[in-house]
Amino acid sequence: MGHSELTGELIPRHLNVRVIAKDNLETFLGGLREFGEVFGPVEKERGAYIYAQLTDVKNVVQDAQRTVLPPKKYLYPQKEELFRFSTQEGYRKPESVDKGRKILFGVHPCDIHGLSILDKVFAGRYHEPRYFDRRDNLIIIGMNCLPDERCFCYSMGTDWVEKGFDLFLTELEDSYFVKIGTSCGEDLVHAQAELFRPVTDEDIQLYKERVNERNKMFVNRVELANLPQILELEYESEVWEELGRKCLSCGACSAVCPTCYCYEVYDVLDLNVETGSRIRRWDACLFKDFAKVAGGHNFREERSTRVKHRFYHKQVTFVEEFGRPSCVGCGRCVTQCPAGINLIDVFKEIRGEKVVHKSAR
Amino acid sequence: MSKPKIGIFGLTSCAGDQLAILNCEDELLDIVGAVDIKSFIMAQSELKAVQDQMEDSRFDLALVEGAVVTDEDEKMLKKIRDNTKLLIAIGTCAAWGGIPASRNDLEREELYQIVYGRREDLFGCHKPRPLRDFVQVDFSLLGCPIEKEEILRAFSSLLHEDVPVLPTFPVCFECKLNENLCIFKEKDDLCHGSVTLAGCGARCPSHGVPCRGCRGPVDEANIPSVYHLMKEKGYPVADVERALRTFTYNAEIPQ
Numbered sequence: 001m002g003h004s005e006l007t008g009e010l011i012p013r014h015l016n017v018r019v020i021a022k023d024n025l026e027t028f029l030g031g032l033r034e035f036g037e038v039f040g041p042v043e044k045e046r047g048a049y050i051y052a053q054l055t056d057v058k059n060v061v062q063d064a065q066r067t068v069l070p071p072k073k074y075l076y077p078q079k080e081e082l083f084r085f086s087t088q089e090g091y092r093k094p095e096s097v098d099k100g101r102k103i104l105f106g107v108h109p110c111d112i113h114g115l116s117i118l119d120k121v122f123a124g125r126y127h128e129p130r131y132f133d134r135r136d137n138l139i140i141i142g143m144n145c146l147p148d149e150r151c152f153c154y155s156m157g158t159d160w161v162e163k164g165f166d167l168f169l170t171e172l173e174d175s176y177f178v179k180i181g182t183s184c185g186e187d188l189v190h191a192q193a194e195l196f197r198p199v200t201d202e203d204i205q206l207y208k209e210r211v212n213e214r215n216k217m218f219v220n221r222v223e224l225a226n227l228p229q230i231l232e233l234e235y236e237s238e239v240w241e242e243l244g245r246k247c248l249s250c251g252a253c254s255a256v257c258p259t260c261y262c263y264e265v266y267d268v269l270d271l272n273v274e275t276g277s278r279i280r281r282w283d284a285c286l287f288k289d290f291a292k293v294a295g296g297h298n299f300r301e302e303r304s305t306r307v308k309h310r311f312y313h314k315q316v317t318f319v320e321e322f323g324r325p326s327c328v329g330c331g332r333c334v335t336q337c338p339a340g341i342n343l344i345d346v347f348k349e350i351r352g353e354k355v356v357h358k359s360a361r
Numbered sequence: 362m363s364k365p366k367i368g369i370f371g372l373t374s375c376a377g378d379q380l381a382i383l384n385c386e387d388e389l390l391d392i393v394g395a396v397d398i399k400s401f402i403m404a405q406s407e408l409k410a411v412q413d414q415m416e417d418s419r420f421d422l423a424l425v426e427g428a429v430v431t432d433e434d435e436k437m438l439k440k441i442r443d444n445t446k447l448l449i450a451i452g453t454c455a456a457w458g459g460i461p462a463s464r465n466d467l468e469r470e471e472l473y474q475i476v477y478g479r480r481e482d483l484f485g486c487h488k489p490r491p492l493r494d495f496v497q498v499d500f501s502l503l504g505c506p507i508e509k510e511e512i513l514r515a516f517s518s519l520l521h522e523d524v525p526v527l528p529t530f531p532v533c534f535e536c537k538l539n540e541n542l543c544i545f546k547e548k549d550d551l552c553h554g555s556v557t558l559a560g561c562g563a564r565c566p567s568h569g570v571p572c573r574g575c576r577g578p579v580d581e582a583n584i585p586s587v588y589h590l591m592k593e594k595g596y597p598v599a600d601v602e603r604a605l606r607t608f609t610y611n612a613e614i615p616q
Contacts, residue, residue: 045569048542068540078538248555248583250533252543266526269517271391276517282538287530288581303581338533338545338555339586 016180018189018196019203020169022062025176029057029105031192036101036139039074041067051104060105063171065148066330070111070258071104072118075134079281082130082265086275097130103139103188110151110330112142112165113158114258117326121261139184142168144210147218150331152344154218158328170210177207222347224325228316234350235308243346244304246339251284253310253333253341259326260284285310311346365421365520368400370441372434373461373489374427377506378452379403382424385509395520396422420445422519428454428461428489435495442496449500449515450492456501457577457609461489465610491611500524503558505575505608511560528559531579532572536563544571549594551604556582577609 020028032038037053041064044050049064051071083094107115119135122128142165153159161168166185169176178196180186189196254260264283269276283290286306291299300306318326327343334342345355371379383404385392398404399418423445429435442448453459464472465488492498502511511527518525528535532554536543544566545552552571554563558579565572578584584605591601606612 044540045542047547048540050540068537068542245583246586248531248533248586249579249581250531250555252533252537255534255537268514269521271388271395271513271517271520273395273517273520284530284534287534289529303583336537336543336546338543339583339590340546 016186017199018178018180019172019175019199020178020196021175023174024195025062026057026060028192028195029054029060031195032103032105032188034191035188036103036137038103038105040105044068051106054105062106062143063145064106065145066108066110066150066332066335068332068336069256070114070330070332071107072114072258072261074102074104074138075115075118075131076122076261076263079279080130082278082280084275084277085267088274094130097133099133099137101137101139102134103141105141106143107140107165108143108145108330109161110153110156110158110328111258112140112161113153113156113328114330115140116164117259117322117324117328118261120322121259139188140165140167141185141188142181144168144170144214146214147220148331149219150334151218151329152220152222152331153329154215155220155222155224156325156327156329157224158330159215159218170207172203172206172210175203177203177210220344222329222344223351227325227347227351228319230351231312231316237350239346239349240304240308243307243341244302246341247286247303247307248339249286249288249303249306250338251286252336252338254284254286255282256332256336258328258330258332259314262290285313307341311343315347364395364397366399366418367396368415368418368420368423368441368445369398369403370400370423370425370437371403372425372427372438372455372492373430373486374452374454374459376403376426378426378455378502378504381504381506381509382451382512385512388513392516395516415440415444418444422447422449424449424451425492426451426455428458428491429495430461430486430489432485432487438492438495447499447519448492448496449502450498451502451507451512453503453505453575453577453608454489455492456498456503458489458491458611459505459608462491462610463607465489466606494611502527503576504561508560529580530559531555531582532557532559532561532563532566532576535559535561536566536572539563539567541566544569545590551591551596551601553587553604556584556587556605573607574605575608578612 029038029040039051040054040060041049042052042059043061049061049067050069051067054060083092085091122131142161163181165181167188168179168181180189262283262285263280265278265280267276267278300309314327315325334344348355369379369382399420423441425438425441425448429438450456454461458465469486469488502515514525514527536554541563542548544550545554550571552566553574554566554572556578557572557574558576561576588601592598
């Protein structure tokens with residue numbers, strides 16, 4: 001049984017699934033513009049997918065691999081002005097952020113989990129209204145992707161989603177199995193009901209086969225059991241020194257991480273010496289200045305301590321605070337690290353498993 | 362409050378950084394409204410010798426472009442330093458020696474012969490060196506040329522008697538914010554984004570061109586790791602080293 005958020009009523013199971021023919025998908029995406037701006041994965045350059053506005057729905061890549069940046073950029077942009085200030089009027093109450101409704105198509109399960117982790121962080125001790133202004137207006141249409149050699153979501157328990165989406169698509173043969181997650185998702189389907197058909201027994205059979213096949217495709221395994229404890233025990237391990245020698249402190253891993261949320265705040269002043277803006281931009285704990293405080297002291301001066309900090313925050317302290325690692329196994333950091341640091345290998349090494357070192361590629 | 366007096370000077374260079382200031386077209390009136398530009402040869406119609414201009418006024422701030430290549434450069438730089446409260450090196454030549462210093466591995470005589478052939482009447486010049494080898498430099502704006510945004514932020518911060526807070530991290534981060542495919546990793550090209558100071562918005566990699574390191578090395582640039590990675594990709598060490606030294610010959614490159 002599914003649960004309708006709008007009415008609180010239980011709706012029969014056979015009503016919250018549908019099937020849409022692949023040929024109808026672009027029409028469906030085009031029709032979604034009635035509800036808001038539509039975004040989805042497009043190929044920016046060969047092999048690089050990004051989420052972008054689908055001004056032409058034909059550009060959407062339905063089976064896109066992980067995008068360079070995760071969906072967080074729509075909730076928490078790379079750089080934004082928080083407010084303006086002036087010597088005459090003082091601090092001006094920040095205007096509400098753009099609340100236009102956005103529909104994000106093609107979000108993989110790991111990224112849906114990533115968003116739910118960011119929700120926890122930004123709803124925590126310091127509630128972040130800008131994030132939720134945007135979050136409340138984001139409609140998620142998930143897509144059941146197939147893993148490549150860099151995915152390890154299966155180990156992180158993020159290969160599958162039960163919630164956090166309005167619609168969720170799984171590829172069958174020439175159609176998609178559509179799970180309706182919310183009443184909003186239901187509205188999206190109803191508005192173009194002619195593009196969908198009810199689910200048949202054959203669809204259900206095929207759907208189950210697909211899900212089973214997919215489960216067998218995950219080649220990477222990271223053993224999570226006891227990992228926080230093992231990391232604690234290996235705090236002084238030589239592995240961190242070695243990583244410190246390799247790491248370029250470029251912050252690429254943080255930029256592309258679906259759950260990295262650290263930011264820097266600074267003021268940009270105008271030439272009139274009267275007014276200015278407060279700016280927030282993404283930051284990264286790998287940067288040398290990240291833990292530098294007034295007086296010049298740096299809590300993590302050595303590069304190795306910064307690399308270590310990133311791993312421990314994801315896998316130890318985040319678990320203590322939120323009950324699960326903040327890593328969702330999307331493989332972005334593995335893909336983007338110019339120095340070829342591979343998180344899966346690092347954990348194997350820490351566990352004392354043999355690692356076959358590959359080149360940077 | 363009287364407006365701060367400013368001088369903008371060029372030593373041996375292409376003058377591109379001074380031009381970058383003039384290219385702040387929409388903001389030029391705001392700039393001249395905020396500061397009193399006492400010397401800016403490139404923007405002046407009346408050509409009065411810089412030496413004379415310096416006799417006339419003391420500066421609160423001097424922006425100096427270019428490397429120190431000749432005795433005249435050195436003399437002028439010291440004169441500027443004596444006449445200003447703050448001195449900012451603008452551009453990678455002033456901060457690191459830049460392109461003029463890229464062949465500092467060769468002796469001048471050898472370079473003369475390569476470039477001009479055997480001639481006796483050569484102008485006297487030395488190996489190009491950055492300003493800080495001669496005088497105290499209070500701050501540097503990097504780039505070849507410098508970035509408009511950073512010029513404006515430097516001016517506005519200094520007017521507030523503060524130093525501007527500019528990026529201290531590598532170009533890679535800005536490159537990822539722009540969602541580019543990694544040229545170094547995925548396209549096997551010699552890209553220097555990981556050891557180069559950000560602030561350019563990863564302009565070159567965003568246009569598919571590898572970073573050549575024109576903004577100079579980032580603090581804590583992990584050159585040994587980059588060397589290792591590049592060797593692994595099969596680049597001859599000499600190529601890598603030459604590429605790393607293109608803009609910043611005078612930077613220390615740990616092996």
